[in-house]
Amino acid sequence: MTKLKKEVPVAKNDKLWLTIEDMTHDGRGVGKVDFYPIFVENAIVGEEVEVRVLKTTKKFAYGKVLQWKKKSADRVEDIDSDLIRTGIAPLHHMSYESQLAFKQQQVEKAVKRIGGFDNLEVKETKGMDVPFKYRNKAQIPVRKINDRLELGFFRRNSHDLIPIEDFYIQETAIDEALISIKPILENYNVKPYDEEKQTGHLRNIVIRKGHYTNELMIVFVTKKKKIFKIGEICKEIVAAVPNVTSIMQSIHTENNNVILGKEFVTLYGRDYIEDQLLGNTYQISAKSFYQINTKQAEILYQEAIDRAQLTEQDVVIDAYCGIGTIGLSLAKQVKHVYGVEMVEDAIEDAKKNAEINGISNVAFEVGKAEVIFDKWLKEEIQPTVIIVDPPRKGLSESFIRASVEMNPEKIVYVSCDPATFARDLSIYNELGYTPDYVQPVDMFPQTSHVECVTVLTK
Incomplete structure (x- = not known):
């Protein structure tokens, strides 16, 4: 038929x-x-x-x-359509109150449709007082358009660059730095990268800013190692841009969409900047994972810490610990913190950050969490709390089962993707760990992304 x-x-x-x-x-x-x-x-x-x-x-x-x-009635009339078309700020045509409600609804839909929770409470989204100019990091493509070097962002689902000077959601100092850097690069005839022809030199400019310290790191991502007159370029940038403490080069020879290359060269100053988060100081390198929105990261982490109801007797495992931000933020409240992370450089940063802050009741290990969990079990390490903060893909089922094997009293789940979050909560629920309520936190105003926190107990 x-x-x-x-x-x-x-x-x-x-x-x-x-x-x-x-x-x-x-x-x-x-x-x-x-x-x-x-x-x-x-x-x-x-x-x-x-x-x-x-x-x-x-x-x-x-x-x-x-x-x-x-x-x-929720529409904002004075908008820049380029910010919607590029995906920089796809919700900025909506009032901020309606953005927060939209994000709460997205989490509610996910926990009900994907997680199967009909009665799991999702609180109102915690937002920002000033919901723009918050990003402490920018990754800006460099391309040639009409024979001119241009900085901007790609149209959604394409590699067509739209030149932009005011990125709306980046800290003002980052936008000002880009405006100052562009004519310097043009004066020295720096060749932008051409993806199709595989010609040119400068692929991207990455800028990181310490929210509290105001320190700036500028990273030039280049196709080749040699940059003509780079010493003179750096001198002019340092003179033109306030608070530059680091200029780095990242050499990226491969033809792919990854932003940074594997080899780094320090062109000026240090190979890191410093910033504070919940009272601790962190060294942030070009490749460190560090939350994009410092003020909201403090709210997110404080929510996780408060919900865990920690005591001086608690032993905490910080899975996906990165450079140690969550574990070090709560270390002074508990007996001991164990951190685990796959990225060796991140663990080195975490150990360094513990030392900088005079925190000694922590131990960080490199490896796959499931393997390290098994090792810790054999060493009779018994956590009372496990905190997980995975990437968007969420947790593997093997990780979830391994974390349950550790038999903690509580599992604090910090998520950046409602769909994988809901999926994982469902598996935890089947294994005997039940979520109390979900608190969304708006880490990325003007975009569709939302973070969540919940506590699972046996």
Whole structure:
């Protein structure tokens, strides 16, 4: 029997009117034609919009707003469409109150649909007083456009650079530094990288800023090691940009989308900057993982620490410990902290940061957590609390089972992805660890990302 091919009800370049019924996890509005969803940038639930269809697939289409018949009360009118098109700030057409509500709803949907929790409470999202100019790190592509060196950001799902000077969500000093650096690079005829032709030299500029110290690190990501007149370039940058304490070169010879290369050269100053987080001082290198939003990271970590209800008798394991920020933040409240992390450089940084802050009741080990957990079990190390803060892919089932084998009283889960968070909570629940409630924290205002914290108890 021949299966009938289902017709797509719209075609590319069609114009049609839609009522926006929902929003995707990445902040696009959703309207439907005969149950066929069309995802529309810069559209909010409740709006009636005329849309031009940009692309169709068997299951959904993408569209662009041409005009509004009805606008949402949550809409912000004074927006820069480039910030939406590049994905830098895809929600900045929404009022901040509605952004926080949207993120709470995304977490609620995930824990119900993916996690299977019908009655798990999700609190209101903890937001920022000033929800822009918060990023302490920028990774800016460098390309040639109309024979000029340009800095900007790629259009979403493409490698077409849109030149930008005000990135809206980066700390002001970073945007000002980029504006100062650009003419210096042009004056010395630094060649931007051309992805298609595999020519040119400068691929990206990465800038890190200490939120409290104001120290700046500038990293030039280059195709080759040699940079013509780099000494003179560095001198001019240091003269033009306040608070530069480090200029680094990252050599990236491979043809891929990874930002940093594997080889680093110190061109000026130190190979790190310093910053503070919850009262501790941290050395941050070019490749260190350090939370992008320092103020909200303090709120996120304090939420995790408070929810754990720590005592002086507690033994804590900080899984995915990175450079030690969570473990060192709570070390003075507990008996001992054990940290584990796959990245050797991060563990070296964690040990250094413990020493800088005079914290001695910590031990950091390199390795896969499941393997290190087994080692600690044999050494009769008994944690009362395990804290996990994994990347977006969440936890592996083998990690979850290994953490349960450690038999802690509590597992504090800090997440940056509601979908994998909900999936993992479901597995923990089956193994006897139940979440109390979920607290979303807005680490990335104007974007669709949201962090969560919950505590699982036996």
